Amino acid sequence: MPAAILSPLISLACNKPNDNKNNINDINKNFKYSPASRNELIDLVNDENVNLGDIDTSKITNMSNLFSESYRTDYSGIDKWDVSNVKYFDNMFELPFPETREKVDMSKYNFNNWNLKSAESMYGIFGNLNIIPDISKWNLSNVRDLRGFLGSGYKDNYSKLNININSIRFDLPETIYNVDKQLAGLSLFFHEANVNKIKKPTNYKEEGQDFKKDATPYLLKKPDGNIKYRPKTRHQLRQIVRDGNVDLSTIDVKFIDNIDNLFDFEISKERLAGVNSWDTSNIQSMKNVFKNQDVSLLNINNWNTEKVEDMSGMFEKTKGNIDTSNWVVSKVRDFSNMFAFSHFNNSLEDWDVSNR
Template sequence: MLKPANKEELKKIIENRIQTEGPECNLNDIDVSGITDMSELFKESKFNGDISKWNVSNVTDMSRMFRENNFKGDISQWNVSNVTDMGGMFLDSQFNGDISKWNVSNVTDMTGMFSGSQFNGDISKWNVSNVTKMSGIFFGSPFNGDISKWNVSNVTDMSCMFWDCKFDGDISRWDVSNVTDMSSMFSKSAFNGDISRWNVSKVTKMSCMFWNSYFNGDLSRWNVSKAIGMSGMFLGTPFNGDISKWDVSNVTDMSGMFEGSAFNSDISKWNVSNVTDMSEMFFRSDFNGDIISNWKIRLDCDTSNMFG
């Protein structure tokens, strides 16, 4: 049995086998038990063979492992319990296999893990309690599985998480109390679920959060007092909910916030004293409320095309 000492040796063996035996070759005769880094191992490779019996129990880094790859094989029995980085693991890949029983309890980074991939499998029972980065995890994917019971309490970055994704599942009970970045989280997505009880008190970035999405849920109880950026937040959406009591006193950018949206609710009591950019805020929207008489807008605030 071949036993490479490091990733470089392993890659050479794999490349040689693909050249001599084709992309569907069996690589189970390679002992990878000593390998800790498998990042980009099959990146942009045509490999679609058998690695089902690999012992990956010592691997800590699987980032971008199958990026832009045609791999569709069985890796359901892999022991990934020591992996900490799965960022971009299946990015832009064809993979849609069974990984439901994977132990991902030590993973901290899932940035772009399934971004642009074909994955839509069952990961409902995954223990993601140590993950801190989920930015773009399902970006542009068909994923619409059950992740309602995920423990995301340590996640700080959810930016672009469901961008252009089919997802519309129940995430109402998620603990997002440590998230600071939700920018573009639901942009262009099908999501319209209940997130009314979310604790967003630490979120500072909300720009484009619902940009061009179908969202029109209840956000009236959200504590957005830490938010700084809200540009394009509801741009192109059907949103018309009550956000009259939002504390937006720390927001500096509201450019395009309701542009092209159905929004026409009362926000006359908002404290916008720190906003420096309101350009195109209500441009081509349904808004026709009287806010100018009550708002104290900074003299240096950009209000170009504010109402279109």
């Protein structure tokens, strides 16, 4: 494998069509395609000859960054999608090319029939769209991360959006845990969007301050060996790791499938090393997980990465070298900026990147 492919500044955001997409088992006679994974779905949506209405999305649980490599301007049929099992919609419509964004008018499509019962995170779902669709009938009562919901989360972005959400139901919990330092994404939303039917959370702090994290509610009634915490969702895991009193080695993450941006806060390299013993066998996305951190004490060469599809920005701007030579990365689709501006200096010659 040429060394240039996996340099310290990895950037492999290429569009490689999947030759097997037409062989996907057709389970529902009303659909031509029935992708079983996010990777298969990405290959389909990147093919402009595929009508989105011909895709059965009932098996998909993660639609994060779904259109981030797409030149598509026609989204006809997206209203037929079954998203009832999708947990993550992060940056779903973050379109990469300005010339494409200018041609996309999402207000032409009906998103109001989407079943969002499983949705947990919609961080930046509408990304950089100039016009977002009517979502007035959405019920986001289960969503725990709405940062940048309508865009970047900053004041100058709201004035550019054509928003019709006067009756949207947020029904947010009394205390919001996941807005972190981008609280402006919610407080400015309430203030600038002139929305009058949203239940505003009653317990939040000013922009730039973190909420107090308390992992006590997720303590096991009886410790299992060294394990004291066994979160079932990414929201629970985020709250636990942000409690500075928690030893990360006491967390069992076997039920977690997404750790994107998990450590996007100040944490010591000593405490971070607690992840060395984590069971990562079910994790599918590790995007930006260690970005900007000191990883010099990490020993995660034995992490199970067989199910991981996204490692973009994972070690971007990190301090300290890291050994990942034993990792299985055959399912990874996105390595972009994985080691960008980092101190990485180890061989990756044994990595199988044939999926790229």
